[in-house]
Amino acid sequence: MIKLSQQRTREVLDIHGWSGILLGLLLYAVICTGTMAVFSDEISNWSSSLHGEAVDGFAPGFNEVFQSLYQDVDPRWREDIDAFVAHGGRIYLRFEGEREHAGGEAEKHEHYGVEYQIDGNSLEVLKRTEGLAEDLSAAREAGALAEFFVDLHVRLHLPNPWGLFLTGVLGLGMMVAALTGFVVHRHLIGEAFTIRRNKEALLRARDAHVIAGTWSLPFAFVLAFTGSFFSFATSVGLPAMAMVAFAGDQERAVAELFSRHEAYDDTAAPIANIDSLFADAAERGGAQAVFVSMHYAGRADAFARVFTRAEEGHLSARAFDYSAATGEFLRENPVLVGKAPSAGNAVASLMTPLHFGDFAGWVSKAVWFALGFAAAYVTLTGMLLWTLRRGERPAWQRMSRLVHWMGYGLPWAMAMTAHAFFWGRAGAMGVGQVQWSVFWSTAAVAAVLVAVSGTAVARRWMIRLCGLSLLLLPLSRWLCDGMSWATALQHGQGVIVSVDMALMIAGLFCLRPARRRAAQARSIVEVAV
Amino acid sequence: MTLGLLAALLSVIPLWLLAGRDPKRLRALRKRDARPHGRNVRLGLFVATLLPGLGLALGASAAAFLIWFGAVMVSGWLVAEVRAPRWSSD
Numbered sequence: 153m154i155k156l157s158q159q160r161t162r163e164v165l166d167i168h169g170w171s172g173i174l175l176g177l178l179l180y181a182v183i184c185t186g187t188m189a190v191f192s193d194e195i196s197n198w199s200s201s202l203h204g205e206a207v208d209g210f211a212p213g214f215n216e217v218f219q220s221l222y223q224d225v226d227p228r229w230r231e232d233i234d235a236f237v238a239h240g241g242r243i244y245l246r247f248e249g250e251r252e253h254a255g256g257e258a259e260k261h262e263h264y265g266v267e268y269q270i271d272g273n274s275l276e277v278l279k280r281t282e283g284l285a286e287d288l289s290a291a292r293e294a295g296a297l298a299e300f301f302v303d304l305h306v307r308l309h310l311p312n313p314w315g316l317f318l319t320g321v322l323g324l325g326m327m328v329a330a331l332t333g334f335v336v337h338r339h340l341i342g343e344a345f346t347i348r349r350n351k352e353a354l355l356r357a358r359d360a361h362v363i364a365g366t367w368s369l370p371f372a373f374v375l376a377f378t379g380s381f382f383s384f385a386t387s388v389g390l391p392a393m394a395m396v397a398f399a400g401d402q403e404r405a406v407a408e409l410f411s412r413h414e415a416y417d418d419t420a421a422p423i424a425n426i427d428s429l430f431a432d433a434a435e436r437g438g439a440q441a442v443f444v445s446m447h448y449a450g451r452a453d454a455f456a457r458v459f460t461r462a463e464e465g466h467l468s469a470r471a472f473d474y475s476a477a478t479g480e481f482l483r484e485n486p487v488l489v490g491k492a493p494s495a496g497n498a499v500a501s502l503m504t505p506l507h508f509g510d511f512a513g514w515v516s517k518a519v520w521f522a523l524g525f526a527a528a529y530v531t532l533t534g535m536l537l538w539t540l541r542r543g544e545r546p547a548w549q550r551m552s553r554l555v556h557w558m559g560y561g562l563p564w565a566m567a568m569t570a571h572a573f574f575w576g577r578a579g580a581m582g583v584g585q586v587q588w589s590v591f592w593s594t595a596a597v598a599a600v601l602v603a604v605s606g607t608a609v610a611r612r613w614m615i616r617l618c619g620l621s622l623l624l625l626p627l628s629r630w631l632c633d634g635m636s637w638a639t640a641l642q643h644g645q646g647v648i649v650s651v652d653m654a655l656m657i658a659g660l661f662c663l664r665p666a667r668r669r670a671a672q673a674r675s676i677v678e679v680a681v
Numbered sequence: 682m683t684l685g686l687l688a689a690l691l692s693v694i695p696l697w698l699l700a701g702r703d704p705k706r707l708r709a710l711r712k713r714d715a716r717p718h719g720r721n722v723r724l725g726l727f728v729a730t731l732l733p734g735l736g737l738a739l740g741a742s743a744a745a746f747l748i749w750f751g752a753v754m755v756s757g758w759l760v761a762e763v764r765a766p767r768w769s770s771d
Contacts (some may be wrong), residue, residue, distance in 0.1 A: 344757065345700040347765035360762075368759035371751060465742035494690060506748070512744050519751035526758055672729045 156594065168298045173551055177558045178308065179322045181483050184562055185305035186379070187524030190509055190517050191651075192298040198651040199573060200240040200294035201635060207241030207272030209440030214243065214428040217275045221245060221268055221424060222449070229265040233446040235426075238367035239294035241272040246288060296583045297573040300591075301566065306383075313387035315531070320383030326376035326527075330369055341366055354540065361533035366527035375527065378507035393647040409489060415451040424479030429458050430482060437470040438463035446476050453477070457485060464514075467505040514650075532559045556607040560614035563597030568594040570642055578632035618661025626652035685748025688733035691754045692749070695729035700764045710766060 156164065188195070214235075226641040231249040238244060248265030263285040269278045281291035292299075307315020332581065344366050356600070365372075394405040422650040423446075437460030449452040453502040455475035462469050473482040486497035488504075509520025535555045542548035569591045574585030602610040629652065630636065640648035700706065704717035718726070734753065736745040 235704070256687065343705050343709075345703040345706045345764065347759045347761060349766050363761045364758055366752050371754060376769050451706050462744075467743050467747070505744075510753075512685070512748060515683075516744070516748050516751075519748055522755040523751055526755065 170551060171549075173324055173538065173555065174533060175322065176535050177555065178318070179326055180528060180535070180558060181307055181562055182319055182322055182379075183326075183524060183528045183531055184660065185566070185573065186375075187521055187528055188566065189305045190521045191525060194514075194517075194647050195301070195508075196239040196295045197241075197645075197647045198260075199297045199570070199629065199633075200242075201640070201645055201648055202271055202273065202637060203639070204240045204241065204643060205273070205274040206647075209237060209442055210235070210243065210427070210430050211272055211275060211436070212427055213275055214270075214430075215425050215564060217270060217277070218426050219244065219423065221277070222247075224316030225266050226398045227450070230449050231447070232265075233449050234444070236443040237272060239292065239298075242278070242294060243270040243272050244268070245270060248285065248288075257674075269294075290584070291597040292430050293577065293583045295569055295585065300569060300573075300584075300587050300647050311369050313391075316383045316387035320380050320387065323383060324375045324379030327373060327380065329374040331378060332364065334369060337362070354537075357533065359535055359538075360538055361530060361534050364533070365530045366528050367519045368530060369381070370525055371523040372527050372530070374506055375524070378503045378637070378659060404609075406571055410491075418448075419452040420450060421452040421454065421477040423449055423454065424474070424476055426456075428476050429456055429476075429480050432474075433458035433472045436481075436484070437461075439469075440464075449475070449476055452680075455482070459487070462505070462510075464512075467511045468501045469504075511593065525566065535559070552607055553602045556614075557595075557599050557602045560611050560618070561595055561602070563590050564598060564614050564618035564621060565594040567618055567625065570625055574628045574632035615662050619659045621659070622655045622662065625655045684742075685737065685745035686752060688745065688749040689752035689756060690736050691733040692730045692753045693760070695726040696753070696757060696760055697764075699723065699730065700760045706764075711716040 191483045201615065218235070222233075225247045226249065229247045229249040233245075233247055235243060245268060246265060246267040248263055250261040251264045253260035253262055264283065265285070265288060266280065266282045267288040268280055270276065271278055281288055283291075303309055305319075307319055309315065310318060340362050343359075344363065347356070347363055349356050350358075351359075390402055390405060391400075394400055396404040398405040426444065429444065433441045439461040441458050441460050443459040444456055445459075446454065446456040456470050456476040458471055458474065459471050469487055469529045471487045473485050474480065475482060483667045485491065486493055486501070487502045489497045505516075509516045509523075515659070532555075536552075536559065539548050539552035539555050543552060569587050572586045572590035573583055576583045579586075598610070598614055601613055604610075605613070629648075635645070635648060637649050637652070641644070699718070702715065702718040703723075707715050707717050730753070734746060734749045737749050
């Protein structure tokens with residue numbers, strides 16, 4: 153047994169607490185952005201909607217555009233063809249192949265191709281981009297806002313695979329916290345309805361934290377487990393499997409796991425009518441086709457895999473394989489893993505709906521958003537309680553400032569990032585860079601606010617400013633995008649009105665009870681100190 | 682997915698009643714005049730809360746069940762917040 157002096161014990165405890173809180177801060181960022189990412193499709197539809205009827209799936213007549221663009225593209229980039237519907241009714245059609253590394257490194261290849269952005273209504277080509285795979289992704293500015301939140305959630309904007317490692321570890325940490333919390337505090341489940349608002353402030357805060365934690369516990373575990381799965385699946389699982397079974401060749405591992413190639417036949421052949429494939433898949437899957445992936449196009453052995461949305465009442469999307477040369481239906485394929493139905497695929501395909509909550513439209517998304525909000529609330533109030541209880545010590549006062557900065561500054565910075573998206577795009581600036589600049593500038597202002605005015609005042613101001621930013625977002629959208637509510641409703645784009653209204657309600661909610669919250673926060677600090 | 686939401690609404694009614702006369706809650710609030718639910722009533726309300734979900738699990742779809750479960754968890758939190766006494770400054 154190591155004997156420690158009282159002073160040393162205190163220092164070790166401080167290190168323990170600080171490390172826990174620092175991880176908690178990152179976890180809070182992951183949960184906050186993940187809560188927003190639940191509505192990532194709606195965010196991109198709202199922020200980048202095309203002026204026309206709402207689009208759901210590939211419009212009939214897409215085949216003609218597809219065949220014409222296929223003929224235009226350099227045959228070298230026809231190795232893989234993907235098409236999907238996203239970002240306010242756009243169809244993205246990507247042709248991709250491999251070329252020798254531009255740096256001249258022998259045996260090294262890089263993905264290169266051409267991507268078209270097509271209006272889902274008029275089927276008119278809006279934009280053509282040619283370049284490396286990352287250039288093609290970067291050209292999808294319409295989805296930049298949602299992508300910003302998703303990327304922050306998935307890997308905290310850190311380079312791969314480090315960001316995925318970190319979020320995976322955070323997910324595991326959250327899972328352990330949920331499990332141990334249940335074991336240690338299971339007596340608190342009996343207090344699931346007890347909030348003592350008539351008691352002193354710290355007790356009230358503790359009750360609010362415990363109640364939210366109790367009710368969100370099962371889903372906190374589910375979200376943490378599935379989140380870790382997604383983080384580690386590609387950053388650890390796939391490389392490890394490729395190393396063991398495929399001599400480190402990840403592309404071959406993916407091909408073996410997901411693709412099923414028919415008998416080799418490189419005889420030249422036309423491409424089947426892609427509209428017919430979509431119609432057939434929609435009939436079989438009971439929902440719209442939204443993604444197609446095609447390989448060996450132009451040959452007799454070409455095949456296409458068409459993915460449909462989850463059918464009403466079901467959790468998972470479905471995937472159907474066709475001969476891309478004749479259009480003949482070949483088989484239904486597992487959506488995620490393997491070439492035949494398996495228990496592994498069944499479990500793996502459950503991860504997606506359980507984590508994203510996207511299996512039943514806005515209803516399931518709203519429920520998942522609320523659960524994410526609860527998890528963020530529990531994380532933040534837990535850190536606030538921890539630091540407030542130790543508020544008499546300078547080291548913990550500094551940590552309390554850090555928690556306030558992250559806790560209230562992050563939502564404000566996220567709201568400001570959305571303004572940056574609209575004004576950056578309207579000013580024809582690089583949207584990605586403008587978003588980054590505004591996000592970090594807001595974070596810097598929040599840091600100054602906390603440092604100068606103290607936690608209670610800074611908290612009040614950050615909530616107010618966040619509320620104001622949210623309230624003004626519909627105005628920014630309307631000024632930069634020009635789509636009024638009347639036009640949106642006329643075109644069946646209810647998502648624009650819904651998101652605008654949700655933002656205004658959230659903004660008003662942040663602004664309305666400012667006086668009461670300020671009094672509450674003051675009394676908590678007074679009790680703690 | 683209205684089925685899941687409807688089932689959740691059905692579950693919220695017993696949940697609301699369960700919270701109203703929860704013994705620990707009443708004790709903490711020092712509401713000596715209010716009579717807490719007895720053990721059997723609490724068990725009955727608890728089962729009534731779960732019944733719609735059980736129905737979905739047995740007869741309907743996994744999607745509806747998940748929506749019910751998530752919505753009941755969120756509702757439980759909201760019920761606890763709403764049924765707590767109004768905030769008062771110290």
